[in-house]
Amino acid sequence: MAGLAALVGVAASAVAIALRSGVHVLFESLQSVRESPYGIALPAVGALLGVLVIRVLFREPGGHGVPAVLEAVSRNGGSMRPRSMVSRLLGSLINVSSGGSAGLEGPIAFSAAAVGSTVAAGAQVAERQRILLLACGVAGGIGAIFNAPLTGVIFATEVVLAEWTLMAVIPVVVAATVATSIGRGLLGAEGAFSSGEFDWGAGELAMSVPLGLLAGLVSVGLVGSIFQAERVASRLKKNRFLRKPGVVAAFAGLGVGAIGWFLPGAIGEGYELVNKCLKDEYHSEFFILTAALLFAKFVATVLTLGSNAPGGIFAPSLVLGAALGFTYGGVLNLIPGVEVEAGFFALLAMAGLVAGTMQAPFTGMFLALETTGSWEETMPLMLVAVLSALVSRTLLKHSFYTWELAESGRLLRPGTDQRILADLQAVEMLDLESVTIETGKTLDDLSMLLQETRRNHFAVIDEDGVFQGMLDLSALRSVIFDPLLRKMTSVDTAMDSMVPRIRHDDSLLEAMEVFEEVGAWVLPVVNAEGHFLGTLSKSTLFDRYRRELIVQTATRAE
Amino acid sequence: MALNLDDAARLLGVSPATLRRWAREGQLGVLRPSGDYRFDENELRSWARSHGLRLREGRASGKAAWPTAGALPASEEQPLTLALARGGDYSGNSVEDRDALLHAMVAEVPLADGADRAQLLSQLLEREALTSTGLGEGFAVPHPRTPSTAFTDEPIVMLALPRPSLDWGSLDGQKVHAVFLLVNPTPAAHLKVLSRLAFVLRDEGFANLLSDGTGFEEVLTAAAQLEPRG
Numbered sequence: 164m165a166g167l168a169a170l171v172g173v174a175a176s177a178v179a180i181a182l183r184s185g186v187h188v189l190f191e192s193l194q195s196v197r198e199s200p201y202g203i204a205l206p207a208v209g210a211l212l213g214v215l216v217i218r219v220l221f222r223e224p225g226g227h228g229v230p231a232v233l234e235a236v237s238r239n240g241g242s243m244r245p246r247s248m249v250s251r252l253l254g255s256l257i258n259v260s261s262g263g264s265a266g267l268e269g270p271i272a273f274s275a276a277a278v279g280s281t282v283a284a285g286a287q288v289a290e291r292q293r294i295l296l297l298a299c300g301v302a303g304g305i306g307a308i309f310n311a312p313l314t315g316v317i318f319a320t321e322v323v324l325a326e327w328t329l330m331a332v333i334p335v336v337v338a339a340t341v342a343t344s345i346g347r348g349l350l351g352a353e354g355a356f357s358s359g360e361f362d363w364g365a366g367e368l369a370m371s372v373p374l375g376l377l378a379g380l381v382s383v384g385l386v387g388s389i390f391q392a393e394r395v396a397s398r399l400k401k402n403r404f405l406r407k408p409g410v411v412a413a414f415a416g417l418g419v420g421a422i423g424w425f426l427p428g429a430i431g432e433g434y435e436l437v438n439k440c441l442k443d444e445y446h447s448e449f450f451i452l453t454a455a456l457l458f459a460k461f462v463a464t465v466l467t468l469g470s471n472a473p474g475g476i477f478a479p480s481l482v483l484g485a486a487l488g489f490t491y492g493g494v495l496n497l498i499p500g501v502e503v504e505a506g507f508f509a510l511l512a513m514a515g516l517v518a519g520t521m522q523a524p525f526t527g528m529f530l531a532l533e534t535t536g537s538w539e540e541t542m543p544l545m546l547v548a549v550l551s552a553l554v555s556r557t558l559l560k561h562s563f564y565t566w567e568l569a570e571s572g573r574l575l576r577p578g579t580d581q582r583i584l585a586d587l588q589a590v591e592m593l594d595l596e597s598v599t600i601e602t603g604k605t606l607d608d609l610s611m612l613l614q615e616t617r618r619n620h621f622a623v624i625d626e627d628g629v630f631q632g633m634l635d636l637s638a639l640r641s642v643i644f645d646p647l648l649r650k651m652t653s654v655d656t657a658m659d660s661m662v663p664r665i666r667h668d669d670s671l672l673e674a675m676e677v678f679e680e681v682g683a684w685v686l687p688v689v690n691a692e693g694h695f696l697g698t699l700s701k702s703t704l705f706d707r708y709r710r711e712l713i714v715q716t717a718t719r720a721e
Numbered sequence: 722m723a724l725n726l727d728d729a730a731r732l733l734g735v736s737p738a739t740l741r742r743w744a745r746e747g748q749l750g751v752l753r754p755s756g757d758y759r760f761d762e763n764e765l766r767s768w769a770r771s772h773g774l775r776l777r778e779g780r781a782s783g784k785a786a787w788p789t790a791g792a793l794p795a796s797e798e799q800p801l802t803l804a805l806a807r808g809g810d811y812s813g814n815s816v817e818d819r820d821a822l823l824h825a826m827v828a829e830v831p832l833a834d835g836a837d838r839a840q841l842l843s844q845l846l847e848r849e850a851l852t853s854t855g856l857g858e859g860f861a862v863p864h865p866r867t868p869s870t871a872f873t874d875e876p877i878v879m880l881a882l883p884r885p886s887l888d889w890g891s892l893d894g895q896k897v898h899a900v901f902l903l904v905n906p907t908p909a910a911h912l913k914v915l916s917r918l919a920f921v922l923r924d925e926g927f928a929n930l931l932s933d934g935t936g937f938e939e940v941l942t943a944a945a946q947l948e949p950r951g
């Protein structure tokens with residue numbers, strides 16, 4: 164398993180490097196276009212092409228990358244299509260290089276996850292290992308792109324796997340380390356961002372508390388706005404023309420282009436802005452500028468991500484965080500007697516925004532730590548990240564990543580009730596020794612059968628085996644002991660023909676709902692033609708559920 | 722509205738012991754039951770909703786509610802008597818044979834609006850084809866093969882006292898002089914009414930009323946006195 168993890172790490176780093184270099188090249192070559200009057204249209208074109216690449220060329224569904232990874236984990240046992248390794252890579256390459264206000268990390272995580280899944284398919288491993296390898300891919304990709312192995316591991320475990328067992332962490336660590344080492348070799352050993360030393364004390368620590376809350380609010384605002392924008396977009400897509408892939412994204416891209424015309428730092432990936440904030444190159448007196456950039460970037464991100472143009476929320480969170488923190492620092496400096504380094508707060512808010520949008524405080528914290536090397540600032544970073552995540556959790560039920568899935572009921576975490584019931588199949592728990600009786604027979608005939616079985620429920624079937632109704636012994640008590648009435652009552656009259664039937668391929672989840680709805684303890688299972696297959700009893704279900712729960716949550720060695 | 726522990730537990734579909742434990746463990750976040758545990762109904766409902774618990778409303782434990790039909794000498798717990806009161810007695814002309822009687826009774830029996838009487842008749846005949854509904858001792862209990870709400874919402878028993886008695890193919894070979902047509906909405910109702918009827922028919926006095934051709938009101942009163950309550 165460690166070997167496979169290493170392999171995935173290598174491949175993930177390749178993915179990250181490819182994208183990073185690709186963006187550099189493309190971004191530079193488009194520079195001339197950007198400066199021309201056509202520059203306003205560039206993000207629109209990039210968004211359109213980006214969406215087309217994914218939807219038409221690769222025929223993959225649109226939407227954000229990481230949620231697709233989460234869905235693969237929760238519903239498809241970690242299975243992803245091999246073409247996913249490349250589709251979003253290309254799409255976001257085009258979109259972001261042209262100025263789309265989104266990040267590359269989400270697409271890299273998505274592509275690297277697909278790599279992990281493909282490797283797993285090739286090695287023909289079981290579902291649990293496949294999910295792990297998928298997480299390895301994510302860890303490797305994030306680790307390589309940010310030169311931040313710890314962050315890669317933490318993101319993979321916190322967001323994708325949502326479990327922290329030792330057995331899960333080890334392969335992920337291997338993959339992240341391998342990927343980052345390769346990345347370092349080829350992309351250089353610098354942290355993604357550089358920052359100077361910060362001078363801070365108890366005062367600054369105290370002032371970071373409101374910042375943490377503020378970062379949480381901004382995160383909530385961002386995620387909320389993006390989803391509002393998505394709702395608007397889907398309403399727009401009812402129009403025949405606007406429904407075509409990429410069109411809405413293109414129009415949104417025009418908005419981004421317009422923003423970029425005035426504030427070029429607000430569009431595209433935006434990392435230069437981050438560096439400037441951290442190194443205090445803006446001079447905190449000019450926090451008006453960063454405030455403007457904050458606002459502009461916010462809008463641009465909502466436009467890009469709300470229209471489902473390819474890209475992730477990682478980078479925008481970092482950039483918005485830097486701008487927010489810097490502005491906050493600048494404002495604080497206005498207070499007489501206060502003198503702070505705005506760059507310090509920029510750093511903190513970076514962690515805060517990531518923590519808030521993803522509801523993942525550790526990821527946010529470690530990302531800021533590793534990319535800037537600010538190990539001295541661990542305490543305030545922790546504070547801001549946790550506060551922001553707390554605010555976000557309180558106001559939003561779900562993070563940016565889990566929102567979509569949770570809304571459509573597709574979010575199933577391993578080991579949860581829904582997941583276990585979705586895993587169990589009706590056919591696994593049939594009582595095949597159910598006793599049947601044909602229509603036309605009387606309860607007297609039934610009473611003969613009673614002598615040979617301990618069952619209390621009997622299925623009435625016709626001559627072809629098609630299910631007609633259920634007989635419940637407890638309901639027959641009033642007549643079954645009277646020999647005369649027994650002969651007088653046919654099973655047709657006594658049976659419950661309205662009892663809901665469970666199809667043999669229904670998920671246990673669906674069956675459970677029916678049990679709850681009807682208040683029954685035994686239900687019949689039929690095949691597609693209506694033939695009786697057996698009964699399903701609630702008590703067997705509980706027993707099997709308990710066993711499945713034990714098995715799924717066991718932490719024994721793989 | 723304030724609920725006590727038992728009502729609150731019933732609403733949530735759990736035992737009072739469970740509810741007490743949840744309160745102790747602090748599971749019931751915002752609710753603050755005090756002393757002898759009082760719960761605000763609205764808060765309880767929204768707590769249940771946010772915790773994904775389905776509420777058990779109107780899920781009365783145990784007995785199904787039997788529909789009443791106006792002022793009758795019997796209480797709700799006497800389904801046979803009620804059904805007889807609804808069905809009444811057959812007051813048509815005398816007929817020649819079993820099938821003709823069934824035909825005539827179907828025409829008269831009070832069914833739900835829009836009920837398909839032709840369907841009822843064919844179900845009655847189907848049932849007779851399986852085995853005779855002649856109980857013996859001169860009684861018969863024709864009924865449709867499958868009880869259905871399409872015929873009626875409430876149990877109905879119509880009494881006919883054919884004179885001369887009719888050949889019913891009974892198990893003991895005797896001709897039938899008392900016919901109870903049973904029309905029920907559900908199998909459960911049918912089994913209940915049938916067992917009550919069997920019980921009442923075992924009483925010698927009641928059996929004599931029937932063979933003497935007594936008026937319907939007397940039969941109904943006798944049934945009300947004989948039928949156990951509940």
